[in-house]
Amino acid sequence: MLKKIITATAGVVLVGGLAACGSSSSDGAGSSSGGGDISMGFAQVGAESGYRTANTESIKAAAKSAGIDLKFSDAQQKQENQIKAIRSYIQQKVDVIAFSPVVETGWDTVLQEAKRAKIPVILTDRAVDSKDDSLYESFLGSDFVVEGEKAGDWLVQNADTSDTDGDGTIRVAELQGTTGAAPAIDRKEGFEEKIAADDKIDIIASQSGDFTRDGGKKVMESFLKSNDNIDVVFAHNDDMALGAIEAIEAAGKKPGTDIKIISMDGVRDAMQALADGKINFIVECNPLFGDQLMEIAKNVVDGKKVDKRVLVEEGTFDQEQAKAALPDRKY
Ligand code: AHR
Numbered sequence: 001m002l003k004k005i006i007t008a009t010a011g012v013v014l015v016g017g018l019a020a021c022g023s024s025s026s027d028g029a030g031s032s033s034g035g036g037d038i039s040m041g042f043a044q045v046g047a048e049s050g051y052r053t054a055n056t057e058s059i060k061a062a063a064k065s066a067g068i069d070l071k072f073s074d075a076q077q078k079q080e081n082q083i084k085a086i087r088s089y090i091q092q093k094v095d096v097i098a099f100s101p102v103v104e105t106g107w108d109t110v111l112q113e114a115k116r117a118k119i120p121v122i123l124t125d126r127a128v129d130s131k132d133d134s135l136y137e138s139f140l141g142s143d144f145v146v147e148g149e150k151a152g153d154w155l156v157q158n159a160d161t162s163d164t165d166g167d168g169t170i171r172v173a174e175l176q177g178t179t180g181a182a183p184a185i186d187r188k189e190g191f192e193e194k195i196a197a198d199d200k201i202d203i204i205a206s207q208s209g210d211f212t213r214d215g216g217k218k219v220m221e222s223f224l225k226s227n228d229n230i231d232v233v234f235a236h237n238d239d240m241a242l243g244a245i246e247a248i249e250a251a252g253k254k255p256g257t258d259i260k261i262i263s264m265d266g267v268r269d270a271m272q273a274l275a276d277g278k279i280n281f282i283v284e285c286n287p288l289f290g291d292q293l294m295e296i297a298k299n300v301v302d303g304k305k306v307d308k309r310v311l312v313e314e315g316t317f318d319q320e321q322a323k324a325a326l327p328d329r330k331y
Contacts, residue, residue, distance in 0.1 A: 038301050039069040041089025043099035045126075046077040048178075048211045049239040050267030054331035055100070055125065055287035062290025068297065077178065077210070079103055083110050090117045096297045100125040100141075103180035111135035120300045124293055126182040133308065137300050140292055140310040142285050144183045148190025150283045150316050151234060151262045155191075156198050158280075162260045163200070164231045170198075173223045174206035175216050175244060177236040183285070184208065187236050187264065204230070209240040216240025220247035232260045238270030238282070245278050256280055266317060268329050274322035282322070284314035287331060 040063065044056055056072075063070035071089060075081035079102050089097050090113055097119055101107060107128045114121050115135060123139040155162060155170070163170050172195070177184030188206075195201040205223045209215030216235060223230060224247060233248075235241035241263035248255040255261055256278040263270055266284040273279045289312050299306050317325060 039094040041071045041094040043082045043085040058290035066294035098122040104129040144186030145190040148187035152191040152194025170201045171204045172232045175235040175240040176208045177211045213239040213243040216243030220244035238265040282317045286314045
C-alpha cells in the first residue's frame with residue numbers, strides 16, 4: 001500500500017509542540033471564513049467523535065489566525081459527500097484543497113480532477129490508498145499502525161493482570177472504527193501483530209462501532225449478551241470506549257476491573273475515565289494540527305517544496321499519567 005511506502009521514505013517529518021485549540025466560528029457545510037489571500041477548501045469527515053470536534057476547531061482557529069479564507073464542509077461520514085465537496089471546491093477555484101478521507105479507497109478520479117485543475121491537495125489525519133502519489137502534495141497525520149502496536153504492546157506487557165477471570169486465556173472484544181477507514185484497518189493490523197507474541201491472548205469478537213459512542217455502546221451490549229467471559233475491550237477510539245463503559249456498567253460489571261479497556265485518542269472525557277480507573281490505557285491520537293496544516297498550505301501555494309509525509313507527535317497514558325495530564329489537557 002502506498003501509505004506504507006511513504007511512511008518508510010526519507011521525507012518523513014515529525015511535528016511536535018502542537019498548538020492549543022482555539023475557538024472557532026460555527027460554520028456549517030460549505031461555509032466560508034477568514035477572508036485572506038489564500039483560499040482553502042476543507043472536506044471534513046464529520047463530527048463522529050471528540051477527536052473530530054477538536055480537529056475541526058483546530059483547523060478553523062488556525063485558518064483564522066493564518067489569514068486563510070477557509071471553506072469548510074462536514075461530510076457526515078459519507079464518501080460521496082466528501083467527493084461532492086471537493087468537486088465544489090474545484091469549481092470555486094480555491095487555491096488549495098485539504099481533506100481527511102473517510103475511507104481509504106475510491107479517491108483517484110476526484111483527485112485527478114483536482115490535479116487537472118492545478119489545485120494542490122493536502123491529506124490530513126487519514127491517508128488514501130492510491131498507487132499515484134502525485135495526486136497529493138503532502139499527508140499530515142498520525143501513524144495508525146504504530147498506535148495499534150502501542151496498544152498491543154501494553155496488553156502483552158500487562159497480560160497477567162488482564163486475565164480478569166484467571167482462566168489462563170485473555171479474551172479480547174474489539175470495537176473497530178468505520179469499516180474501510182485507515183485508522184480502523186491500521187490499528188487492527190498493529191494490535192494483532194503485537195498480541196501474536198502471546199498465545200494466551202485471543203480476539204473473540206470484533207465489530208465496527210463506527211467511531212461513535214452510540215455505536216460502541218450497542219456493539220458492546222451485543223458482545224456482552226453472547227460472551228460472558230470478556231477480559232479486555234480494545235476500542236479503536238475513546239468515544240466507542242465510553243459507550244462500552246455504559247454497556248458494561250448496565251450489565252452489572254466494573255469497567256477497568258472486571259473488563260480492562262484499552263482505547264485511542266486521549267480526549268478529555270476518556271482521560272477522566274482513565275484517571276477514575278474505568279479505562280486502563282490510552283494511546284494518544286492528536287487532532288491539534290491546524291497550524292501545521294496552514295503552514296504546509298502556504299508553502300504549497302507559494303510553490304515551495306513540502307515533505308510528502310508529516311507525522312504528528314503523540315504519546316500514551318496509563319491511569320497515573322492521565323491524572324497528571326488532565327489539568328492541562330487541551331481537547
Ligand atoms: O482518524 C482518526 C480517528 O477518527 C480518531 O481516532 C477517531 O476518534 C476519529 O473519528
